[in-house]
Amino acid sequence: MHVFATAGHVDHGKSALVRALTGIEPDRWDEERRRGLTIDLGYAWTRLPSGAQVAFVDVPGHQRFIGNMLAGLGPTSAVVFVVAADEGWRQQSSEHLAAVHALGISRGLLVVTRSDLADPGPALADGRSRIARTSLGDVEGVPVSALTGEGMPELLAALERLAAATPPPRTDGRVRLWVDRAFTIRGSGTVVTGTLGEGTIAVGEEVDLAGRPARVRGLESMEQQHDRVGPVSRVAVNLRGVGVSEVARGDVLVTPGAWRLTAVVDVRVEPVGGSERLPGGASQQRLPSQLTLHVGTTAVQAHVRPLGADAVRLVLDRPLPLVAGDRAILRDPGAKRVVAGALVLDADPPELRRRGAARRWAEQLARATGTPDLAAEVGRRGAMRVEDAVALGIPLPPTHSDEVAVHGPWLVATSALEGWSAALAQALHRRVAEQPLEPSLTAEAAVAVAGVPARALLPQVVHAAGLELVEGRVWVPGVRASLGAAESGLRELEERLAATPFAAPEQPDLDAWGLGRAEVAAAVRAGRLMRLDDGVLLRPDAPARAMRVLAGLPQPFTLSEARQALETTRRVAVPLLEHLDNRGWTRRVDGSHRQVVR
Structure with a gap:
């Protein structure tokens, strides 16, 4: 797919042109259609005669909505510049062209609309002359009439040539999707849209949005569902884990750990x-x-x-x-x-x-801006992405050197890696000695104490320090939480849960076994216990064992039927069933029934 933005003065026919090309109304708001004035960004798409897919981001032309125009222009790599034959070059034409040049956009097309109302020649000559002095250079010009259809075949051919001249994007890069819309679909949740310029998004993968972790629930492009979407595409991303009130235009959806803010x-x-x-x-x-x-x-x-x-x-x-x-x-x-x-x-x-x-x-x-020295530049920063070095024009070495090592998409100064690993090892060994119940660090804490500039580099730092990174925590090899005198009590609890897996202990039981809040937390972190809502403690295999029992019940089943089959109390059954719902193993049928998801 190719994504082109429109640009040009208000009321010069940008939306009418997009409508004629695609058959889609880009003005989404009732007020826009009532006033005949584009206020916000509009989106439409079509398939060219060659089969190439083209999407249009239709931007407002009125000066009062210049901020919306810039939001639509920013993520695109080519522009369709529109000037009306009967009005010629106007104030917002210059404003939009200035924005195009400021962004360094170098591919575009001049379209002179309303050619049925006036001779398009003067507007074509004037527009091409002005555009030639900018980053767009010498562009092709096409006169058209969206009303009569005159010039539309020539415009389609010109769009074909513009699409063919656009270089292929990177499909294996890190994702950075600038959000231009966020809304809710009943039954699906939060959806964000944007123009994907590089990288690939897949259903089920984790992303970061506005600093919040989320998971891709579904993908849609050109009203078609997809398992994966690559660049360049207009894409709608259905997300789990983030509310629509937490997202707005201008937020960024990125690959977790791949970008430094x-x-x-x-x-x-x-x-x-x-x-x-x-x-x-x-x-x-x-x-x-x-x-x-x-x-x-x-x-x-x-x-x-x-x-x-x-x-x-x-x-x-x-x-x-x-x-x-x-x-x-x-x-x-x-x-x-x-x-x-x-x-x-x-x-x-x-x-x-x-x-x-x-x-x-x-x-x-x-x-x-010339050719900086790689070792000096990476040494000053500690680490930098290969993409950043390329953007700065720094020649890259084919292999590691004594001063700079290549770790995936990162260039890392050897001295910096040694410093980070030493700081991390020192901090972790101190924690083992001082806090035997919590002898590990979260990945986030490890990044902070070591001074690592990006989470993505933590595995290399952990390896260099001779440590272990297990399920998001950094450990000294062979060291796990020590419960000391409470170890025998924990073993008794584990033995009871092995025999009666849903007989969660009450507080007096924990007190008798010497399992206080710190000891329980250490056991949960070590994977020996799992904690459900309301403080219910079970063995980590309890959900799987519960599913084997529930699958044997007549479907659907009630809470009471589940409680009796599991031989447990309501205190345990309620949070356990909610846990299974959240994992997608069971689902509610109505207000009082659930069923196992086969």
Whole structure:
């Protein structure tokens, strides 16, 4: 699939053009259709005569909705620029073209609409001349009339050529999906949509959305269900584990552990095409101290600190998954205009505290746009992704070196890996000595104490330290939680549950066995007990043993029937059945009956 964004002045026929191409109404709101004015992003798709699939992100043209326009333009790699023959180039035409140039979009097509109302020649010549001075360069121009159909076959042919000229995306990269819509479907839950530019999403896999873990429940593209969706695609992702109220446009769905969030980035400021607002040189000195950064579908406030002739540091009001090579737009919210484009040079820049540090760092950034030294750059950061090095133009070694090692998609400084592993080993051995009931660290805690820049690097650090990573926790080999005097009590409890698996102990039983809160927690972490809701303790194999009993009951069954078959109490049966429901092993049929899911 190819995903193209529309662009152009309000009321120049973008939505009518998309409608004529696809047969789909891109204006989703009643108010949009009533006013004949696109307010929010619209989506439509079609199949070209060659069989290629094309989706359109229809953006609003009115100046008041420029933020929505930028959200639609950000994730796409090609643009269909629309100018009306009877009105010609207008104010928002320039604003949209400035945004296209700021994002560095280099592939596009000029479409002159309403050619049945006026001679399209002047608008074609003027539009191509203006566009030629931007990142789009010399684009093809096609006059059409969505009303009469004149020029539509030529437009389809031009779209075929535009699609063929678009390079294939990476299907094996990490996922970064900028969310442009979030809504709920009854019976399915939360759904988010966006343009998938690289990587592949699959049903059942875990993702991270706005800092929250979630699981992909279903995938849809072009109204078709899929088990996997690759780039470039318009995709709707049905998620489990996140509420619709917790998600909004501008949030990002990413591969867990694959992205580092940053709130400080150094960028090269680039003048907008065809504009005299930034004449070059020290133009960024006139930038306001507060701007809005538009990247993907998100917009965040950014404090601007000048560094050098064309470099600034942006301090964002919230962290984002950005890397070197990303392109963004800087917009003045007061003047309501695009100020400049921004090319991310460093998403993990050093602190600048000493006098003259900003100037010296700006000089180093300028050199970094050439061919920086790999060992020096990775050594300064500790680790960096291979993609970031490529974006900075750093030549990569074919194999490990004494200074830099390649770990999957990461380049890691050998000295940094040694430092992280030593810090982790020291912290864990200290914990074993001080807290024998909890002699391990969670993966998150291990990352923090070792100073590892990304969770994805933790396995390498653990291995280098001679430790073990088991089910999300880091252990010293051969060391597990020691219950001391309470060990005999735990063995008695295990023996009782082996004989009567659903006879969960009461508090007096635990007290008699010397199993306090800390001892029980240690036994649960060690996998010797499992804790259900309401503090019910059973053996870890209890759910599987319960299923064997429940499968033998007439289906569906009631809570009372399940309780009697399991020879247990309501205190145990209620949370146990809810646990089985949550695992998808049983399901409710009505208010009082369940059945085993075969």
